[in-house]
Amino acid sequence: MPLEFEFERPILELEKRLRDLQSLSEEGHIDLSREINAIASKIEAMKIDIFKNLEPWQVAQIARHPQRPNTLDYINILCGDTFVEIHGDREFHDDPAIVSGFGIIEGRAVALIGHQKGHDTNENLFRNFGMPQPEGFRKAQRLLRLAEKFKKPIIAFIDTPGAFPGIGAEERGQCEAIAHNIMLMARIKVPVLCFVIGEGGSGGALAIGVGDRVFMLENSVYSVISPEGCAAILWKDASKAKDAAKAMRIVSSDLMSLGVIDGILREPIGGAHHDYEFAATSVRETISTHLPVLQAMTQNDLLERRYKKFRSMGKFKISPEIEDA
Amino acid sequence: MGWLSKLTGSKKTEIPSDLWNKCPKCNEILIKKDLAKNLHLCPKCDFHLRMPVWDRIAMLTDNNSFVELDNQMESSDPLNFLDTMPYTERIQKSICATDTFDAITCGEATLDGHRILLGVMNFEFMGGSMGSVVGEKVTRLMELAYEKKIPVVIVSSSGGARMQEGILSLMQMAKTSQTIARLAEVSVPYISILTDPTTGGVSASFAMLGDINMAEPGSLIGFAGPRVIEQTIRQKLPDGFQRSEFLLQHGILDLVIHRRQMKSILSKILKLLN
Numbered sequence: 001m002p003l004e005f006e007f008e009r010p011i012l013e014l015e016k017r018l019r020d021l022q023s024l025s026e027e028g029h030i031d032l033s034r035e036i037n038a039i040a041s042k043i044e045a046m047k048i049d050i051f052k053n054l055e056p057w058q059v060a061q062i063a064r065h066p067q068r069p070n071t072l073d074y075i076n077i078l079c080g081d082t083f084v085e086i087h088g089d090r091e092f093h094d095d096p097a098i099v100s101g102f103g104i105i106e107g108r109a110v111a112l113i114g115h116q117k118g119h120d121t122n123e124n125l126f127r128n129f130g131m132p133q134p135e136g137f138r139k140a141q142r143l144l145r146l147a148e149k150f151k152k153p154i155i156a157f158i159d160t161p162g163a164f165p166g167i168g169a170e171e172r173g174q175c176e177a178i179a180h181n182i183m184l185m186a187r188i189k190v191p192v193l194c195f196v197i198g199e200g201g202s203g204g205a206l207a208i209g210v211g212d213r214v215f216m217l218e219n220s221v222y223s224v225i226s227p228e229g230c231a232a233i234l235w236k237d238a239s240k241a242k243d244a245a246k247a248m249r250i251v252s253s254d255l256m257s258l259g260v261i262d263g264i265l266r267e268p269i270g271g272a273h274h275d276y277e278f279a280a281t282s283v284r285e286t287i288s289t290h291l292p293v294l295q296a297m298t299q300n301d302l303l304e305r306r307y308k309k310f311r312s313m314g315k316f317k318i319s320p321e322i323e324d325a
Numbered sequence: 326m327g328w329l330s331k332l333t334g335s336k337k338t339e340i341p342s343d344l345w346n347k348c349p350k351c352n353e354i355l356i357k358k359d360l361a362k363n364l365h366l367c368p369k370c371d372f373h374l375r376m377p378v379w380d381r382i383a384m385l386t387d388n389n390s391f392v393e394l395d396n397q398m399e400s401s402d403p404l405n406f407l408d409t410m411p412y413t414e415r416i417q418k419s420i421c422a423t424d425t426f427d428a429i430t431c432g433e434a435t436l437d438g439h440r441i442l443l444g445v446m447n448f449e450f451m452g453g454s455m456g457s458v459v460g461e462k463v464t465r466l467m468e469l470a471y472e473k474k475i476p477v478v479i480v481s482s483s484g485g486a487r488m489q490e491g492i493l494s495l496m497q498m499a500k501t502s503q504t505i506a507r508l509a510e511v512s513v514p515y516i517s518i519l520t521d522p523t524t525g526g527v528s529a530s531f532a533m534l535g536d537i538n539m540a541e542p543g544s545l546i547g548f549a550g551p552r553v554i555e556q557t558i559r560q561k562l563p564d565g566f567q568r569s570e571f572l573l574q575h576g577i578l579d580l581v582i583h584r585r586q587m588k589s590i591l592s593k594i595l596k597l598l599n
Contacts, residue, residue: 170549187510203498
């Protein structure tokens with residue numbers, strides 16, 4: 001049973017009334033079908049109304065839902081038993097906050113990487129809540145190089161609160177690891193598709209987010225800093241996270257209008273945690289549509305277009321006239 | 326007047342506070358005018374204070390050789406961002422206070438006769454944060470270097486990405502890093518100098534991607550800020566944590582160089598790599 005959100009309460013109350021009416025009708029052999037149908041359609045209308053008008057902060061809550069499908073959920077649905085996970089950075093450690101490997105999607109062999117969150121406390125402790133250490137990013141570097149060597153396209157799943165802030169992480173060069181990943185990914189000579197499936201938290205997200213196409217699931221978020229972090233710094237009050245979430249423009253439609261992503265993937269109403277297959281199908285269809293286009297390009301063309309894509313991001317003015325990048 | 330001063334006949338001279346600073350390390354009173362002449366080093370303990378952009382440029386380049394590039398580029402406000410103050414107002418305040426348009430000053434110059442492209446970040450401008458302007462100026466510098474095959478030197482000082490430009494600031498990390506990768510393809514050197522402090526989105530992009538990464542002594546350098554780390558792990562951080570010497574010891578930097586030697590070591594490296 002998925003956890004409930006505060007903003008879902010009116011729906012849940014109606015659903016309870018619906019269940020009560022249904023059991024009353026069954027037990028009492030009374031025909032309540034008119035009332036039942038009325039409530040059922042009211043519920044549908046209310047769902048559409050509530051979920052089409054979510055505040056950014058509410059979307060962030062859906063994006064962080066513990067039952068939301070995570071990287072391995074997608075990989076298992078998309079690749080089934082063709083997936084082979086590979087481990088370790090060959091230098092220090094295997095970081096469970098990042099998974100990497102190869103698998104087959106719709107008949108195509110692909111390389112896969114992603115941040116890995118857990119669904120419960122134990123899993124999350126093991127996965128460090130999806131917050132990578134430098135060795136996680138270096139494991140991703142290994143995978144990127146292997147993908148390039150064997151000419152396999154790369155599929156990246158982004159779902160992290162951010163890179164882990166800890167003593168060991170700093171000692172082993174967290175900043176260098178992220179910078180290196182970004183630079184490597186920008187020039188890797190195979191097609192790269194990125195999917196923000198949950199939380200796209202800052203540099204730790206971008207570290208595996210430089211792709212020819214970048215997509216966001218409808219209820220995912222992508223931001224330069226967490227709303228809580230932004231609120232703590234700019235408002236000096238972490239409880240202003242709601243305001244910060246709005247001000248930073250972190251939801252998929254914002255990123256689409258800012259030209260940062262290439263498309264928004266539909267989710268089942270209420271969020272991807274209600275129907276994993278639905279969400280995975282959105283991802284599969286997107287891969288099937290875009291990968292052949294990218295694979296048909298020459299290597300030079302692919303790299304030049306990727307360069308131009310990120311080159312054009314940003315807005316500034318040259319006084320006195322205004323100019324886009 | 327107390328008995329002691331009566332006895333010694335001394336009279337305390339008050340120095341107006343805009344004329345002096347205190348050394349953050351040894352508390353020595355530092356007269357600002359003298360400080361500039363001493364490269365902003367504490368005369369008593371040699372502490373490296375933050376150095377104003379134009380003093381830095383003068384220190385690293387040959388006399389009058391610096392020609393500024395892109396000096397009219399200014400932040401727009403792509404998100405209409407408002408926290409406790411509108412972003413546009415913060416920008417205007419910083420422009421007035423620093424007399425620069427954003428957190429980096431770029432140009433072409435010579436250093437001991439070597440042609441270089443130089444970028445110097447300014448922590449006084451909104452914490453040296455990287456938004457679209459810093460990203461674009463660094464990118465243009467790298468692209469010019471690619472085209473003309475001139476080595477690049479960037480002096481970083483930044484708290485990270487600029488929150489007020491949201492996701493566009495984050496994307497500047499990708500934008501700048503990819504130009505460095507392209508520059509590497511034509512074997513043009515890029516030397517990164519990290520100064521106090523260099524953290525967040527700047528340390529996790531172009532500042533850590535030099536062919537040679539070096540830092541001034543005692544500079545705070547890292548991904549996460551020390552306060553964030555302390556709050557996350559609920560543990561006090563060891564002395565010297567995230568300082569240049571710590572990073573050197575852990576193999577993350579190539580060199581830690583005293584400010585007085587910075588120009589001569591750059592000159593040596595340029596001669597060796599070019």
